[in-house]
Amino acid sequence: MTTRTSTEDARAPSLPEPPGGTAPRRPASWTGLWFVLPFVACYALFLVWPTLTGLGYSLTDQSLSGAPAGFVGLANWQEALADPNVWSSLRNTLVFTALSVPPLVLVGLGMALLTDRARRLGWFLRFAFFAPFVLPVAVVTLIWVWIYQPGIGLINGTLAALGLGEVNWLTDERFAMLSVVATTTWWTAGFNYLLYLAALQGIPREVHEAAALDGAGSWQRLRGVTLPLLRRTTALVLVLQLVASLKVFDQMYLMTIGLPDAATRPIIQYVYESGFTGFRIGYASAVSYLFFAVVIVASIVQFRLFSRKED
Amino acid sequence: MAATTTPRAGARTGPARRAPRIRVTPGSAVLYAVAAACALLWLAPLLWAVATSVKPEAETTAVPVRWLTDNPTTQAYASVLARGDLLRWMANSAIISVLVTALTLVLCVLAAYGFAKCRFPGRGWLFAVVVAGILVPPQVLIVPLFAQMGLMGLVDTYWGIALPQVVAPVMVFVLKRFFDGIPAAYEDAARMDGAGPLRVLWSVVLPMSRPVLAAVGIFTFVGAWNNFLWPFVATTDPAMMTLPVGLGTVQGAYGLQYAQTMAAAVISALPLLVVFLFFQRQIVSGIAGVGIKG
Numbered sequence: 001m002t003t004r005t006s007t008e009d010a011r012a013p014s015l016p017e018p019p020g021g022t023a024p025r026r027p028a029s030w031t032g033l034w035f036v037l038p039f040v041a042c043y044a045l046f047l048v049w050p051t052l053t054g055l056g057y058s059l060t061d062q063s064l065s066g067a068p069a070g071f072v073g074l075a076n077w078q079e080a081l082a083d084p085n086v087w088s089s090l091r092n093t094l095v096f097t098a099l100s101v102p103p104l105v106l107v108g109l110g111m112a113l114l115t116d117r118a119r120r121l122g123w124f125l126r127f128a129f130f131a132p133f134v135l136p137v138a139v140v141t142l143i144w145v146w147i148y149q150p151g152i153g154l155i156n157g158t159l160a161a162l163g164l165g166e167v168n169w170l171t172d173e174r175f176a177m178l179s180v181v182a183t184t185t186w187w188t189a190g191f192n193y194l195l196y197l198a199a200l201q202g203i204p205r206e207v208h209e210a211a212a213l214d215g216a217g218s219w220q221r222l223r224g225v226t227l228p229l230l231r232r233t234t235a236l237v238l239v240l241q242l243v244a245s246l247k248v249f250d251q252m253y254l255m256t257i258g259l260p261d262a263a264t265r266p267i268i269q270y271v272y273e274s275g276f277t278g279f280r281i282g283y284a285s286a287v288s289y290l291f292f293a294v295v296i297v298a299s300i301v302q303f304r305l306f307s308r309k310e311d
Numbered sequence: 312m313a314a315t316t317t318p319r320a321g322a323r324t325g326p327a328r329r330a331p332r333i334r335v336t337p338g339s340a341v342l343y344a345v346a347a348a349c350a351l352l353w354l355a356p357l358l359w360a361v362a363t364s365v366k367p368e369a370e371t372t373a374v375p376v377r378w379l380t381d382n383p384t385t386q387a388y389a390s391v392l393a394r395g396d397l398l399r400w401m402a403n404s405a406i407i408s409v410l411v412t413a414l415t416l417v418l419c420v421l422a423a424y425g426f427a428k429c430r431f432p433g434r435g436w437l438f439a440v441v442v443a444g445i446l447v448p449p450q451v452l453i454v455p456l457f458a459q460m461g462l463m464g465l466v467d468t469y470w471g472i473a474l475p476q477v478v479a480p481v482m483v484f485v486l487k488r489f490f491d492g493i494p495a496a497y498e499d500a501a502r503m504d505g506a507g508p509l510r511v512l513w514s515v516v517l518p519m520s521r522p523v524l525a526a527v528g529i530f531t532f533v534g535a536w537n538n539f540l541w542p543f544v545a546t547t548d549p550a551m552m553t554l555p556v557g558l559g560t561v562q563g564a565y566g567l568q569y570a571q572t573m574a575a576a577v578i579s580a581l582p583l584l585v586v587f588l589f590f591q592r593q594i595v596s597g598i599a600g601v602g603i604k605g
Contacts, residue, residue: 030431030432031429032425032426032428032429032431032434032508033425033429033431033432033433035421035422035425035429035508036421036422036425036437038417038422039418039419039421039441040422040437040441042418042478043441043478046474046475046477046478047444047452048440048444050452050456051447051451051452053455053458053459054451054452054454054455057458062458064458110349111349111353114342114346114349115346117342118339118343120343121346121347121350123591124347126591127588127591128349128350128354129350129353130595131354131357131587132353132357134533134537134584134586134594135537135580136539136558136579136580136583137537137555137559138539138555138556138559138579139558139576139579139580141559142558143357143359143360143573143576146360146569146572146573147356147359152372152374152376154359154376157374157375157376158376160375161375161376186353186356197595198595198596218338243448249450249539250539250540250555250559254559254560257560268540271450271453275454276544281454281458285454285455288451288452288453288454289451291448292447292448295448295451296446
């Protein structure tokens with residue numbers, strides 16, 4: 001029964017702590033249950049229950065058409081593991097993750113360093129770098145599909161004006177994934193930027209001043225002082241970004257609607273198509289549990305990696 | 312926007328002046344030039360959307376590409392607004408986002424308070440079960456949730472879109488961690504005056520928690536406003552769609568009319584951009600404070 005977290009939370013109000021901490025030492029009563037009950041009820045209904053029914057569906061031939069379902073054992077799982085579409089879409093998700101995490105983290109860090117140094121432009125920089133993050137995905141994809149447009153789009157038009165050949169950014173399999181990664185970086189790097197910016201602004205001035213007095217140039221200060229102090233933030237950003245990238249669907253789906261999707265169909269889109277276009281709830285559930293397994297494995301690996309580093 | 316907005320003249324006169332942290336050296340001039348260039352580059356897609364939206368439709372496909380038109384017009388905006396569906400989707404998004412934010416705040420605050428400040432049988436394992444829910448990606452649940460919504464008769468309803476988004480174990484975790492840090496002495500004092508637990512929560516704990524409440528509220532609202540996958544799955548009727556879903560999927564909504572498409576994008580971008588413009592500080596510290604991502 002020791003789930004109480006420690007009270008050393010930086011964001012908690014800074015008030016004198018009474019000796020012995022803040023542990024609720026009052027006698028146990030049922031009152032607390034009434035407080036947690038509404039949330040727990042919703043949690044059970046909209047999270048626990050579908051998690052369990054999904055697992056159940058994956059063992060049946062349940063369809064969206066409402067026909068009675070029969071138990072099929074592990075047939076869906078066997079089919080999924082042998083389905084080339086599962087593997088290719090899983091591969092696309094992993095490729096997207098591998099390609100998108102580095103630029104999303106590095107661009108966020110770079111923008112934060114710029115904002116932290118160029119303080120007089122602070123307001124403008126924060127607006128420019130973070131604004132894309134508050135845009136609905138459809139706005140992002142409409143704008144970028146237009147920018148990537150063959151012939152008349154901004155990029156190809158500019159390339160043509162420079163006398164360069166044009167690229168079919170979204171239809172050419174060699175570029176489609178990179179184009180989606182570029183759009184994603186533009187759209188969501190602002191989130192990592194904010195986390196880095198908050199961390200940078202928490203570094204006391206004196207640290208920089210001391211390093212400067214010791215004769216460290218700005219590049220040395222960045223490498224020797226700032227980046228090491230950001231290590232914890234980088235760990236957090238990496239964890240959040242990795243899981244967020246694995247969940248890719250929205251922008252990839254919207255940017256390539258109606259295009260040959262072999263190169264740009266993430267695993268979640270395959271779940272969607274199996275369930276809602278193919279009407280196979282049972283099969284789609286099995287595929288989504290495979291995806292779930294990937295996310296859990298990624299989380300565990302990360303957790304072990306970073307908890308070792310913290311020691 | 313802390314205390315760094317010293318008078319601009321200070322930067323000009325250089326090291327002689329005392330206050331400004333930044334002295335104009337060749338290095339800082341380069342730094343500012345690079346920063347401004349990066350910011351403009353980052354804004355370019357938005358500026359390009361605006362530039363396209365005020366062109367006459369015929370000019371949008373002209374080659375070579377031009378940023379500025381000689382004949383700016385609001386025709387595209389008029390056409391988009393006349394169709395009406397965009398405003399409908401916006402209203403749907405507003406209703407759902409407000410519903411999700413209000414319910415999330417009420418449910419998660421109550422639960423976090425119960426877990427942080429009350430002792431009851433089963434508290435430990437119940438909290439562990441709730442925290443474990445953070446690991447379940449909502450994307451995994453779309454298929455069984457849709458089937459469940461069908462049984463509950465909630466497909467194509469506001470409740471059907473909103474309710475699954477209300478379950479945010481991460482927010483319970485964030486709020487509980489904050490409540491844990493509030494010294495018990497404050498509550499004990501109120502309790503001594505005869506206040507019940509609900510009263511203590513309302514008049515002692517909540518007033519001390521404004522920053523974290525704002526953070527959770529803002530984060531939830533932005534998340535609900537921009538959520539795509541679940542509203543996309545849970546609606547089939549275009550009249551019930553949220554802004555991202557309607558704008559993104561109604562095929563041929565604007566056809567190949569780029570000025571209209573960009574006008575629709577600009578209109579759709581505006582609400583949160585305007586909010587962000589006015590509440591930049593709160594939003595920046597709020598999102599950095601909660602520190603989670605869809």
